[in-house]
Amino acid sequence: xxxxxxxxxxxxxxxxxxxxxxxxxxxxxxxxxxxxxxxxxxxxxxxxxxxxxxxxxxxxxxxxxxxxxxxxxxxxxxxxxxxxxxxxxxxxxxxxxxxxxxxxxxxxxxxxxxxxxxxxxxxxxxxxxxxxxxxxxxxxxxxxxxxxxxxxxxxxxxxxxxxxxxxxxxxxxxxxxxxxxxxxxxxxxxxxxxxxxxxxxxxxxxxxxxxxxxxxxxxxxxxxxxxxxxxxxxxxxxxxxxxxxxxxxxxxxxxxxxxxxxxxxxxxxxxxxxxxxxxxxxxxxxxxxxxxxxxxxxxxxxxxxxxxxxxxxxxxxxxxxxxxxxxxxxxxxxxxxxxxxxxxxxxxxxxxxxxxxxxxxxxxxxxxx
Numbered sequence: 001x002x003x004x005x006x007x008x009x010x011x012x013x014x015x016x017x018x019x020x021x022x023x024x025x026x027x028x029x030x031x032x033x034x035x036x037x038x039x040x041x042x043x044x045x046x047x048x049x050x051x052x053x054x055x056x057x058x059x060x061x062x063x064x065x066x067x068x069x070x071x072x073x074x075x076x077x078x079x080x081x082x083x084x085x086x087x088x089x090x091x092x093x094x095x096x097x098x099x100x101x102x103x104x105x106x107x108x109x110x111x112x113x114x115x116x117x118x119x120x121x122x123x124x125x126x127x128x129x130x131x132x133x134x135x136x137x138x139x140x141x142x143x144x145x146x147x148x149x150x151x152x153x154x155x156x157x158x159x160x161x162x163x164x165x166x167x168x169x170x171x172x173x174x175x176x177x178x179x180x181x182x183x184x185x186x187x188x189x190x191x192x193x194x195x196x197x198x199x200x201x202x203x204x205x206x207x208x209x210x211x212x213x214x215x216x217x218x219x220x221x222x223x224x225x226x227x228x229x230x231x232x233x234x235x236x237x238x239x240x241x242x243x244x245x246x247x248x249x250x251x252x253x254x255x256x257x258x259x260x261x262x263x264x265x266x267x268x269x270x271x272x273x274x275x276x277x278x279x280x281x282x283x284x285x286x287x288x289x290x291x292x293x294x295x296x297x298x299x300x301x302x303x304x305x306x307x308x309x310x311x312x313x314x315x316x317x318x319x320x321x322x323x324x325x326x327x328x329x330x331x332x333x334x335x336x337x338x339x340x341x342x343x344x345x346x347x348x349x350x351x352x353x354x355x356x357x358x359x360x361x362x363x364x365x366x367x368x369x
Contacts, residue, residue: 006201007033009353010192012179012217013208015045016156016339017331019163020078020346021206026170028354033200034167035192037178037212041160044210044338047308049235049256049266050159052152052340056097056249061120063364064317068337069122070360071344075152078343079159085169088162091155095257100132100142100250100293107143114146123150138242138296142250153247153256156339175200179209182220182328189220189328204327204353208345211274211311213319213332221367222324228333230274230309233267234282238290238300253289255297262303265290269310276307310335320348320365329353330367 009025011018014036022032036042051057052075054068079092101107114124125147127135132145168174181193182205189205207217211230214223243263248255256264265286283305291298313319313333318341323330329352331345344359351358 006191007031007173008202009033009204009206010035010200010202011206011208012192013210013332014040014164014174015043015208015210016041016160016163016342017210017334017345018206018208019160019167020342021208021331021349022167022172022346023163023170024346024350025353026167026172028350030353033173033175033202035175035177035179035194035200040164040174041157044308044310045160046157047233047235047306048156048339049254049264050091050154050156050339051097051247051254051256052154053097053148053247054151054340055117055122055124055148056099056151056247057336058117061116063361067344067360067365068340071337071341072150072152074343074347075154075340079154082159082162082166086162086165088158088165090159090162091259092152094150094152095246096147096149097151097247097249098127098132098136098145098147100139100145100248102140102142102250102292104143106250110144110146124148136244136246136248138244138294139248140293140295147246151247154339155258159339179217181216182207182325184220184325188326204329206329206331206349206353207323208331208349210332210338211309213311213330220323220325221328221330223319223330223367226314228311228313228319229271231312231335232270232272232275232307233310234270234278234286234307235267235305236265236283236286236290236302237304238263238265238297239303240297240300242296244294248293251289251292253286253293255290255293263290263297263300265297274309276309278305278307310338317365318345319367320345321362321367322352323367
C-alpha cells in the first residue's frame with residue numbers, strides 16, 4: 001500500500017469535535033493530520049441547530065449532565081479564540097431557553113423538571129403566562145414556562161468554518177479520503193488505512209467519525225457494530241419579521257432564532273440508517289409545530305430545509321477515552337450534544353493523547369464500558 005506522510009496524531013473525522021481536538025493538540029505542540037471523507041463539517045456539525053442546551057436537554061442528574069455543564073462553560077473561551085484568530089463571528093449568544101407548556105398536562109410536568117435542577121444549584125425560573133407574554137409577545141398563549149437563562153446558542157456552520165481555519169493556522173494538515181481501518185502493531189494503533197489503499201502512519205489515532213464510527217474503525221476500538229447508530233434529524237429554516245429572542249422548546253420541537261429575521265425549526269429523530277433525505281411529511285410536521293408555538297410563523301417563508309445524522313449510543317452517553325487498543329482514542333456518540341460538547345471534547349482528547357489528566361472523570365464514558 002502507498003505510504004502517506006505520517007503524523008504524531010491522526011484524527012479520523014473533520015467535524016467540530018475532530019477540529020477542536022486537532023486545535024487543542026496542535027496548541028500543545030503535536031503534529032496533527034485530520035482525515036475527512038466528506039468535507040470539513042459536512043455531516044452532523046453543519047446540520048445542527050447550535051443549541052448549547054446543557055440544562056434544557058438534561059433529563060436528570062448524572063455524568064452526562066455534569067459533562068454538558070462543563071462543556072457549556074468552555075464555549076466562551078473557545079468562541080473568543082476562534083473569533084480572535086479568524087475574524088469569524090460564530091454567533092455565540094447567551095439568549096436563554098424557554099420551555100413552554102401549552103396545556104395543563106404539560107404545565108404539571110414542568111415542576112419536577114425544575115426541582116432536580118434547583119436541588120443541583122442550577123438557575124431555573126418558573127414563569128407565569130403574563131411573564132412569558134411580556135418576554136415573547138408573538139408566542140401562542142401558554143399555561144406556564146421554565147426559563148433556563150444560562151443556556152446559549154451558536155451558529156454551528158460559522159463555528160465549524162472558523163475551527164477549520166484556526167486548525168490550518170495551527171499547521172494541522174488535512175487528508176481528503178475515507179479511513180477504512182486502523183493499522184495496529186503490538187496491540188497499539190500505528191496509523192490509518194485509507195480507501196485508496198494508502199496508509200497514514202501515526203503515533204496515536206483519534207476516532208471522531210460520528211455516525212461512521214461503528215465500522216472497521218470501530219472494531220479496532222472494540223466497539224460493537226451497532227455501538228453508534230445514525231439518527232436522522234430534519235430541520236426547517238423560516239423567514240419572519242418577528243422571530244423570538246429566546247430559544248423556545250414546546251409542541252414537541254423547538255425554535256432557534258438565527259438573526260436577520262430567521263428561525264430554525266427542529267427537529268425529527270428518525271432511525272433510518274444513513275438516509276439523509278428530507279421528507280415532505282417531516283417538513284409539514286415541523287411547520288405545524290412552529291405555527292403552534294408562534295402563530296406568526298405560519299406565514300413564514302421557507303428559506304432552507306436540510307437533514308443530518310446524529311451519532312447515538314445505546315445508553316445515550318458519548319464514548320470518550322482510550323479504547324481496547326492502546327493509542328487509539330475514541331470521541332464519538334455525542335448524539336444531540338455534539339456542538340455543545342465539541343470544545344470540551346477537544347480538550348479531553350488532547351489531555352488523553354498527551355498523557356495529561358482530563359478535566360472530568362471519564363469512567364462513565366469509557367469506550368470499553
